[in-house]
Amino acid sequence: MNNQTLNIQKDLLRQPSTIALVGNPNTGKSTIFNALTGLRQKIANYPGITVERKMGTTIINGVLHKVIDLPGAYSLNHKKADERITYETLIGSFDHEEKPDMLLMVVDASNLERNLFLASQVMDLQIPMLMVLTMSDIADERGIQIQSQQLSDTWGVPVISINARTKQCDTQIKQALIEQGVATPKPFQWKPSTPLRQAVERLDKEWLSKHTQLPERARPIEALRLLAEGSLEDSFYQYSEEGKAKKLIEELQNFLEDQGENPTAAEVVQRYRFIGDSSESSVTKEVREQQTWTDRLDNVLTHRVAGPVTFILVLLIMFQSIFSWATPFMDMIDMLFIELGAFVGNQLPAGLLNSLLVDGVIAGLGGVVIFLPQIIFLFLFIYFLEGTGYMARAAFVMDGFMTKVGLHGRSVVPLMSGFACAIPGIMATRTIENWRDRLITIMVLPFMACSARLPVYAVMIAAFVPDNRVIGFLTLQGVVFFGLYLFGILMAVGSAAVMKRIFPTGKPTPFLMELPPYKWPNVSSVVIQSLERGKIFVTEAGKIIVAISIVLWFLASFPTYDPTGSDLAAVDANEQMSEQMLSTLQLNQSYAGTFGQWIEPAIEPLGFDWKIGIGLLTSFAAREVMVGTLNTIYSIEETEEQLGLIERLRSEKDPETGLPKYTLATALSLMIFFAIAMQCMSTLAIVKRETNSWKWPLVMFGYMTVLAYFSAWITYEWANAFLLG
């Protein structure tokens, strides 16, 4: 074995520097990042793509350093967008990320060989690094002992072993950086065969060095990739003289084959061979026949029958808890913003500014903050379950069912979250690696009947669906209610199946999902990550939501109703005008009111009149606003609220025929419309954030509105023909 002297550098940490965390997924990399940076994090999408940049700061020996958590990667052969960012950042050619001064190479001790594969590639890039071994307790349980010193001798970098689950893992790393420092590894320690080395050198000298801007230390890795791929098709760069390159690559591939090497497999096989040979000296394995914790848990949790059953139980517990924990917080936030609005409203003189602040800005902010409890509670569960290793099992168990309908095993949890609210659900799709699967999940998620649809369903069902018993304790009202939920699920599944056919496949991502060993997650890391999700929602989607709220306020408040100047006032002058009446008149002749009347011909086939038309516009702020708007339109006193509205809707008469204006058909049509239509600006705002483009929220709004329109139309016609005879 090659015992080498380490090229140790300790003075790098004297000046502020950039430290990058590199490693496979599931290695405890994020836990280390969270421990080092705490809440001093900044998470945002890289421009133009949907990969998140995670940056934070940490203080070592009184000096402030930047810490970047690079996307988890299995290889530097950058097949996927996130791996490509890791690679480009490491070679310093990524425009949107700083070039790291040193690396923390995170390596899972219980899964050493596959982790060292990436490490050996990263080492070829010759960046000063410290190797951080995690999960040694799991390795212990399996009878694996790693000699850090031997590992350090083999690879020429300092190695420390930490327990990422303890609170002090950041102190351990900082101490190691100060005491042991970092070292620049030598390239090609994995001893490539002579022919492979010759091929790499020729490709570098004859083409890469002449026709690309790649830094010298990155060229061998690029050469290896090109030799394995055999083409430039996958290339993320534009090279000059590509024809020359193709000829040269082909020639070198033939050369390798003549020498008895498989050009596509050579690099991978040789790296693994060296890793296997070298770990004989640094790893001692006791053969243990007894089952590990992971084996025992998996016997139940991934069992053919018990697996899906447990998963459904986990989901039930999860959503019941989110529901019961989030509701009091949401009520509190609601109260708080109402109080704040009332306070500001009383402090300022009545008028435009008052109305803008209270009904536009404060109401808009309230509409943002109200989502926080659900988002944070859902992510506490998700990060906790992800940290235990269970989420991968859930995906494994559900994948067979989900692929049948064009989705992914990892789509289940986000879709189910949609029953509470589409927003945390859409944020949770980030766990789906494959972009196409993720996009389809996002695009169908709003069909899941979220809690904001409840008030609309409740009013409509109570007003128009007879309370007849169907079977046993089931009433028609209950059946319609259940039917609407089922309808949402079927719409989601059906649309996913259609989208699977429409959306371009692109380059398929292989499904190679790791099932990490079960472990107890680091609780503070779970909390930090959940709070960060809340922060992202408020800062990124919040801006859009407040802006749209102000637009909606404007539409409902202008042109202002002037009680003294208009003809209407003359008619009403004798009557004592209540505040309720005033707001009714204001809304009816505002832009929103005009809009309602303007679209009436278009929505008439659905059984809607202009009053519902206004509601369709205002409920864009949030679906439940529909009920409030109808209350305002019908001048219903706050004290009688729901009952008042139900009575009012039932007794509304058609002025021409004298028959009831709204019927069961109208109610069904409206509920179907609400079940499908994209009546939620907050969802669109978060889709914009998560897909990093306005294209997808617009497509979503478009297709859902069209679908809602025609479904409501069919429902109305059908109900009129068959239900009302």
Next chain:
Amino acid sequence: MLLSDARVQQKYEVKQIQGEELVRIMEMGLTPGSVCEVIRRAPMGYPIEIKIRGYLLSLRKKESDAVEVSPI
């Protein structure tokens, strides 16, 4: 034989990887000559779960069709 036809709780030696994704599959540790054990299948038959190089990996039908193995 193909990994997709492999039997649960049986150990196999990886012979060869084919198809478009062969580099990715090998990068996950399934190199020719390595030994894997089929642990279980998911409720609908796929994905299939294997133990390779000491860790657990799951593959769908398409990926397991690309791996040629022989029983040990």
